[in-house]
Amino acid sequence: MWIEIDNKLKAEFQFDSFVSAFAFMTKVAFIAEKMDHHPNWSNVYNKVSIELSTHDAGNIITEKDHQLAREIDKLLK
Amino acid sequence: MWIEIDNKLKAEFQFDSFVSAFAFMTKVAFIAEKMDHHPNWSNVYNKVSIELSTHDAGNIITEKDHQLAREIDKLLK
């Protein structure tokens, strides 16, 4: 579901409503804050797009991005 | 799952984590705000307790409470 492109790890998620999309974002926000590793993400209605890269490493994909991606995937199981 | 007691509609919900419990609360909060009918609720870790009654009707259970309870149940399906 995640693809690597332009030195970013990207994924798109779709939900049944804006409320479901935003509740998902809330869970991701908790994880991101706990890891102190925050996504570049956008939302429109029921869709959420997430891009992950590591600013401190020069905006490339690092193990932190893969870890956050795995935690996000766990939310959807 | 909902019981009527002391002129209130009550239910308890348990989740796998605090984050899941709070994401559920976020969804309920959206519904409550949209209906302009707000719960009396509490949370500790992964548990959420909700009590519904209608203040404007003299703190008794009304159709609005049953409607909010049904909307909350839908979130868990």
Added chain:
Amino acid sequence: MWIEIDNKLKAEFQFDSFVSAFAFMTKVAFIAEKMDHHPNWSNVYNKVSIELSTHDAGNIITEKDHQLAREIDKLLK
């Protein structure tokens, strides 16, 4: 603070932390859901970018967008 560009009403907001930015987004989300008019928005760390246009009117700026923009501004007073 809002500018009109490419048939969209756009604004950027900056906060003291990711948590403050996300709490602002939560408030905006409540307003958007209540109005049934949802933004196209993005966040990275403490920054939130919001774009408003009306899909049902052919992706142009309508009174609904101006109204949502005003409500968002009220949150920051």
Added chain:
Amino acid sequence: MWIEIDNKLKAEFQFDSFVSAFAFMTKVAFIAEKMDHHPNWSNVYNKVSIELSTHDAGNIITEKDHQLAREIDKLLK
């Protein structure tokens, strides 16, 4: 603003609306999750009541509770 009673640190907070109260709860939730120390709290409309004690220490007030209380107070400055 916080009082010690029954081995708990308690405070009540009032806001201008349910949405403001819930946005405050969202911020507190982030802090609590990050500290892995969660409140026993309740909300009705624009009011939030928070009780803090440390389960692992036998439900008494510990330094963790005072620390969480200080972090919550910072949110309101």
